[in-house]
Every structure is written in C-alpha cells, then in structure tokens.
Amino acid sequence: MRTSIATVSLSGSLTEKLTAASRAGFDGVEIFENDLLASSLAPAEIRARCADLGLTIDLYQPMRDVEALPEDDFARALRRARHKFELMRGLGADTVLVCSSVSPHALDDDALAAEQLGRLADLAQDHGIRVAYEALAWGRYISTYDHAWHVVKAADHPALGTCLDSFHILSRGSDPKGIEDIPGEKIFFLQLADAPLLAMDVLQWSRHYRCFPGQGGFDLAGLLRHVLRAGYTGPLSLEVFNDVFRQSDAGPTAVDARRSLLVLQEQVGIAALPALTAPTGVAFAELVTPDAAPVSAVLGALGFTRSARHRGKPVDLWQRGDARILVNSGPAERRQGTRLAAVGLESPDPAAAAHRAEALLAPVLPRRRTPGDAPLEAVAAPDGTELFFCATGHPRLPDWRADFEDVQDAGSAPGDDAGWRVDHLSLTQPWHQFDEAALFHHAVLGLRPQESVDVADPYGLLRSRAATTDDGAVRIVLTVGAAPVDDTAHAQHIALATDDVVAAARAHRAAGGELLPIPDNYYDDLAARFIFADGELDTYRELGILYDRDEHGTFRHCYTHTVGRVFFELVQRDGDYRGYGAPNAPVRLAAQHAARGFTGG
C-alpha cells in the first residue's frame, strides 16, 4: 500500500518537511494548512516541488466547523471552502479533510449535517475534489467514527466519504470492528497515529502525545485489519502531533515514521520483510578512547586479560569468561572521549539480520573497514551505536576474531571466570530518539521493550527502558535525560554478570580498582527493609554493593569509577530476578554526582 505522512508530523519549513518525507521513502504527504500558510511557496510551486520529490499530495487538511450550522454560518463556511478548493486545484490535491464541528453554533441535527455536507460535496465535485469527513474525538455532537459514517451514508453523495483516524477511534475506546461495515470505497482516507495510554484530557492527549505506530499502547494492527477487510485501498498515512517531534530534525523523524509503517504492514501481513533472526548473546562491546590506559587499567583490575590485538589497528580484545571488551584507540574515534561505540551481537544468521535491518531503514555500514578485515555485517542504531552481527566460533561463517592475533600479557592473572558475561548494556539515547530506539530494537533485533521507569537523578528525572530477548541473553537498557541537553554528558555503562559479586568486588579493590562509595544511610535503610544473615550487610557496606529483591530473586550490584562516559557495573542475579536494581538508581546517581571523579572521568 502507498504510505503518506502529514506535514504536521515533521519539524521545520514546508520544504524541509517535504524533503525529509521523500528521502525516507514516503509516497505522498498530507499538506497541513498552517504549513502552507507559513510557506513562501505558491500552491503551484508546492505542487511542482512535490512532483520533483516523487511525492503525491494525498490530502489537504483540515477544514473545520462546516456542518450542522445555522444557514448564515454555513454560507460563510461555503465561502471559505470555495477559496480552499481553488487553492487545492493549484496544489493538485483532490481530497480535503473535514473535521466534525466543534463550533458553539453547531446544532445537534444529523439531518442538517448530512444536508450541508452534501452541499459542500456538490461544490467540491465541481472542483474535482472529494470530501473526507472525520469525527474528532472531541467533536461537539459528532465524535465517533460510526456516527460520522452514519451522516456520510445519509448524505449519499459520490464526492463525500469518511476519513478514519486511529487516534480519534481508539482514544475513545470505540470498537473498531464496525469499520468492516463501511464500504471500502467510502473510506476516503486513513490516518494512523499511536499514543501512550494516558488518562488525560483527550484534546491535550491528541495535540501533544501522539506517536508513531508501535510506540504507544494502541492496537493499530487490529484496527488496520478491520480497515483492510472493509476494502480500503488508499494510502496509510501518519498524522502525529507530538511535542518532541516538533523539536527534532525532520530527517530522522521521517525515517522513524516510515519504519513504524513498515513494521505495521508486516504485522498485518501486507509487507514482506526479511524474517527476524533474534540475537543469541553479546559477542563484544567496543569502547573507543583517545587513551587506552585508563580503561585498560579498570579492565585489568576487574580481572580481564588482554587476550588479543587487532592485526591492523590499535584495538585490544580484553576478555574474562564470556565477557569480551574491545578497546579501540584508533585516531578516527578519539574526539568524543571514551565511549561505548559498538556492540557485537551473536546471530544465527548475520547476513539475514543485516538484511532485515536494512529493510527497516537502518544505515548499513561497510562490511570491511580495511581490505584485510574479515567481512562483518553491521548497521547503525538510531543513536549511532554500531551493531555488528557476529557468529563467534561458527565453523562456516567469518569470525570477527580472525582479525585479532593472540597475545598474553605478562601481568594478567586469570581468575575464576565462571559466569562472567555481559549482563546488560546501558545506552544513553539522544533526547529526541527514545521512542524510536525502543521501536528499532524491537523491530530490527527482536528485543522486547519493557515498561519505562522514571528514575530520580538529583538534577532531573531520567527515563529508562530495558529491551531484552525473552531468555535474557541480550539486554539493552535505553536511557534518556530529562531535557534535550547534554546527550553526550550522560554516562553509558557495561554491566558484567558474575556468579560471585562479593568476590569480584573484593578482587577489584585488591587489584587497585575503585568502587563507587555508597552512603551509610542506604545500608541503614536496607537493614530496616530486609533481614540479612550475620555480617552480610557489613560486607555490602564495606564494598558499596547495592541490593534489591523481588518476588523472583535477588540482585546485588556495584560500580567502578567512570572513564570518559563509561563505567562498569558488576552484577549478580540469583533466583529469577529480572530487573536492573531500579530502586537503587537514585542512590547510585547521587553517589556518582557526589564523587565527581566517578562521573567526570
């Protein structure tokens, strides 16, 4: 099916919006009236610009407060409409959206509404235009899709049909099944928007919190199936009012938008994307740094061994058990300080995983960085993190380790590596791309996003959302700050699982490593909340180990100091604990602020 996007869903000038929609691969646009009014391009110029960009103008919108009015008011509305129909001729747009009246002058009279919509459709037909009538969720008398269809049906005019908008339908809790009773050819247009499930005034909810399909809580696939069964063949068009998107660059937003439609089309079985091949583990995490020494010192104190070095680049492989960290001090990567730049994911079929990512509009990275490298499938996540699809140790597929040459540092002392692996990776997202990141990780990698959690940092709330495979083999925690500032100031971290966090913490200290000091008050509170074995709490207090418990099990964790943007967490999960110690996060964040050396790097 053709895809379309309303210009109001994107930021910038009209020309910026059109360019972004075209580059993201949309087939058409809805022109939002205010975007046209604010543009210095004449309608014919907009038409030409769209044609150059390969975009059709699928809808002009909105026309308001037209129907069920006293005759004088209706005459004025018709006069306005005539102007707009002439404008639409210039634009080359053949469908106009008419929203149900919110006017205080509107009358509760369906027959009058049908009669006046018929007269409007007469005028539209004279201009070669179709009228798509939509029930606003807050319409004065007509506020449900079935009511709007009832009026359209009564008017019985070939140039009059209905427009369905998923937000207006689902925000009111209407049953979308009745859509199947509308003849497909009378559904002139379909606007799609998702939204988080908020209990709030529907107008404010609609104007500020809409989001792209798959980023909210509505069952859009269910709705779309009903619309398809009704026989609708028009475009799938996104109309999203969102405060964040208004501040974001139109380009990435348009890509995010089209990805959401691809996923939706796949869900209802009308788009064939390469099948998902979910990752089965973390092959490595790659840190880039202008100076390998500080982060190497931390890894060494954590009992990692520098086991291999890249044959052609200044990249070291550090390993303990199944946890592997690459430390890349190559010159191209030095500018931003020490940061987590890439993640290797074990994949049953790296090529298939990359094909799916590409089909879902992820930028594909060169398979070989330098001529000598083993070929590796890689794409970029929305935050720029490079995702490598790996088949470590696979007999017939290229192994990324082939580029590395074994070394064995004199000083390394292999400890007990049982259970050591990457537990999770915490990646700070650009403020504008938090919802996009969750959809991306779900659609591209098959990681299931969990509930968002608000965490109180002393200087603002953070939001945090984990996305994981069902077996927990890959866990990525997406975090975002309170405001669109300092994206790069927030820390990222690598959490390392061990079977004995106490021993790991002690060994780290003994090797000269530092652990984040946790206030005594925290341990007094633990003593009030839980009963511990003799001495247990003293051990945690001594080492700065935090503790959490849920109905499934327990979680113990502690933190290294921070290098650049990166710190490490040591975690021990017992029982079937599935969280990330969120109740402890405010204490940890405050401790990191207090111990500036732990955050400033």
Add this chain to the structure above:
Amino acid sequence: MRTSIATVSLSGSLTEKLTAASRAGFDGVEIFENDLLASSLAPAEIRARCADLGLTIDLYQPMRDVEALPEDDFARALRRARHKFELMRGLGADTVLVCSSVSPHALDDDALAAEQLGRLADLAQDHGIRVAYEALAWGRYISTYDHAWHVVKAADHPALGTCLDSFHILSRGSDPKGIEDIPGEKIFFLQLADAPLLAMDVLQWSRHYRCFPGQGGFDLAGLLRHVLRAGYTGPLSLEVFNDVFRQSDAGPTAVDARRSLLVLQEQVGIAALPALTAPTGVAFAELVTPDAAPVSAVLGALGFTRSARHRGKPVDLWQRGDARILVNSGPAERRQGTRLAAVGLESPDPAAAAHRAEALLAPVLPRRRTPGDAPLEAVAAPDGTELFFCATGHPRLPDWRADFEDVQDAGSAPGDDAGWRVDHLSLTQPWHQFDEAALFHHAVLGLRPQESVDVADPYGLLRSRAATTDDGAVRIVLTVGAAPVDDTAHAQHIALATDDVVAAARAHRAAGGELLPIPDNYYDDLAARFIFADGELDTYRELGILYDRDEHGTFRHCYTHTVGRVFFELVQRDGDYRGYGAPNAPVRLAAQHAARGFTGG
C-alpha cells in the same frame, strides 16, 4: 507562621537543598527519605548542618503502607518503623508523615487501621515522636482527608494526628470546609502545593505537575483559611513534585517557593506586606547594545527622534509620542549583544513599589548607578530584567529624565505622534522560571496573568502568557521555548502602538526600514476567512501587515527586522481587541526563520 519546604521540592544534593532553603528564608524543612539515603551525611551531621543554617527539621517523610495490614505485614512495618524512629532521633525530627496504604495487602477495615496506627503511635511516643497520618489521593481504601481524620479520631492517641496536603484534598475535589471540624491540635502538619487544572491520572499529576501556591489553579487561600479556623498553628510547608524544579538550580527555586508562601499569607491576612501600587504606564524600555548604530537606524526609520542623551553615560533617549526607548551602548553591557535589559514603569509611589518588591524577595538594585545620577528605585525580575519605578514629570519626585540632556538631531523629522506608545513588551523567560515569572509579575506589579497560549514555531512549541494591568496601560508578554536550551537565542520584542499602522509601516519603508515579508498564502487565507474593503487586503499584503479579529475589535500588526535579540512590532488596536494576534504567531515565526536576517541580526 513558620514556613517550611520539603527537600524533594528542590534539586541537587541534600546539602545544596538545605543551603537554598536557608538562604531563601525558610524556617524549616521536611526531610524526604530518598534525599537522606543518597546523602553521605550521617543523621547527626544533617541535624548539625540544619542547626547551622537556622533550619528546624519539621517532618521526616514518608512512611508508607503501615496500616490496615495482615498481622505479619504489620509486624514487618513496625520493625521498619523502629529503625526509622531511631534515625529520627539522630536527626532531631519529632514528626513523621505516614501515607495511607496503597499496598495490595491492605484491608478495607477502618477499625484495624485505627488499631494499628495506635500501636505505631505507641512506638513513636516511646521515641518522642508524633505520627501525622495523611490520605493519599490514590490510597487503596483511605483516600480523603475526612476519612483519614475519622481513623485518627477513632485511634484516639496523643501521638497520632493528621497531616493535610492541599494537593490530595483539592485534586479529588473534596470540600475543604470540613477541615474546620478537626481540632487544630490534631492537625499535626500542613503540606501545600498548587497544580494546574489538568484532567489526568492523579498519581502522575501529583508526581510531575505540582507547583507552588499561586502558580496553579487550586484555591489554596480558601483551604488555608479553613485550616486556620480549625486552629492549626504548625508550619506552612511546601511539598512540590515537579519535573521542571528537579532540573532547576535550587537557589532560585527556593526563592520562588518562599515568595509564593508570602503571597498566600498576604491573601489570607496573616502577613503584612507593603501594599501594592500598580504601575500606570511604561516610562521607557532600555536596550543595551555593543553598537548603537543598527538599532538607532531602526528607531530613526520608525520616526523616533533622538531627543536626549545621558549626562554621564553613552545612553540615548529616543522618543515618539509617549513611546520612549533608551539605547545604552555602555561598555559593561556589551557582552550579550543587543537585548532588552530594563523597563521603566510609571508608578504612583516608586518607593512603596520597591519596598513591596523587596519584601517579595526581588533583588534591589542600587538607587544611584553613579554619584551624579538621580536616585531611582529599581529591582530585578526573575529573568534579570531591571525594573525601574519611575514618576516621569512628577513635581515632587525625582525624574529619571533629569540625568538626560536634550539634544535635537538635525536629521530627525517629527511626524504625527498621535497614539504612539509602548503597547506591550515581550520578554523571553529562562525555561525554568516561566511560572515564577507569572507569579512575580502578579504579586510584585499587580499584573494579572492571562491564559497560557501554545504557539507553533517550526522548530517546537512556544508558550506565551500575557500579564497586564486591568486598563492595559502595562502589558508584558512572557514567552518560553519548548526546552531548556537557547534561552538567550529567542527574540524579545517591543510592540509600539500607533493609531495608523498602515501609515506607520509605509513611512518606515520610505525611510529605508525593512518589514518582515509575510507569505502570499497567508493573505489568500485571510481572504477566505474575512471580507475586506476594496484594496484593503492588497495594502496588508504589500506591507506585510497581519490581521486578527475577535468579538471586541480588530488588530493589525507588522514587524521590523531583528537587531541582536530584539525586533519591533507596530500594532494598531481598534475597538476593544485585547489579544496579541496569537493566531498569526506561527506565520510570523516561520517568516522570521525563513528570513534568517530577521532573526539572526
């Protein structure tokens, strides 16, 4: 009455919060448990710090899920409580807040709740502590203040009383009159918070959108009167959870907080502040600039005359009719480029106005800048704008113009000055201080804040709120961007009223001035919406004049180009139009973005 503030209302570490509360003049604090847990100070150290700062610890909070529990759960709750009571001894806090249970284990059994609260109070009493029991608006079974009081009354324990929280009472629409039925000595504590009137989930509303008294929509003065009539003599304490405050510096937030309590106390007649003397007009607006030439050129083209020069400083007075603009190119002010730095307000009693501002915690500026200056009363607004209280032409008070010496430029051509005055000033507020600014302008200057308006800029929503005297003699429009970035990038503007905007615009062009070009599409839309006299719309189109109409009258306005952060608007109000052309703002903002020269300056 004593004033207090909960540490959760301020950002930063516990020590930063305490310092800010003390500096703003609070008498005490509520210690929020998470702030203590995250602090490296031991309870006795916190007690000492508070004593040094002159703060009492009026409340420790919160204790949760204590009452109406199965016996096993209650035993665990008592164990927790014992720990906390010991901690409170160290703190020197004698009152603890207990919130009504939200536990899924809680039982719908008032008798059990009373019995268990009594046992908790026994334990508290042993520690010299009082329990203040509060109904959370989302409590599982006990969610209204009268229900909580009913349980407290049934328990009949000297160490058990109730805590009243304005948010929990007013968010549920409870009638606060019943508070008068509670004996004053059983109201152990009063927590105050305002909130905007939002239709949303009460828990989210409470956790994110509370604000200080006078900044929301609750009738806090009405509630407080009931509490005082009940005989309450404890502190007035603010407990505000707010996403913006969490990101703001604690210092200004604490000042804003205490100002809100002063205003509230004045409203209920328990604080004697110097009486309000509302301003009667705008004496001048002062621009500071590193280079007087560009802004002087605009003023000259607008028909202003450089009529006087400061005797001791590089400050020119430009005048047309009753509109006066000072252009200050003094060296101390050059750093931030051209900006609106000060406003002179005509006052019937400048000294009284300054005294009130000072009592309301506005920083007072030196009366004389240099020894030769006329003494002038001045304070700083929250955004740093200097407010001068003037008595222009008053026979017995110092006149600011005494510092100026008349000049008459050769090139100036006095036009028809009828009706020329400052219509309004638009001041961009720091993102964190928008609500504070509205309260400040209301409390200090008597300007009545009008509804907030969201305005779509191509790159994000702006909020705009006018504050005016009832007669419109002083109108200040407070605006704020969508996010805490670029506070200083947003433009400020001075709107000049004239009786003939068309003539003024033509004259400006003829004198070489530029006017912001407005897209043709805007005028086509005007033609659709309104009927104009022959040629009228062509004139507007030619000059870039925007048009609005409401039920009271019409508004025509146009814009100069921007110098630094500042541009001028020419406005003509006819009839009793009271707005600011808000429907045209998106078009104006887009035009300013399009004509970069108009914003970049």
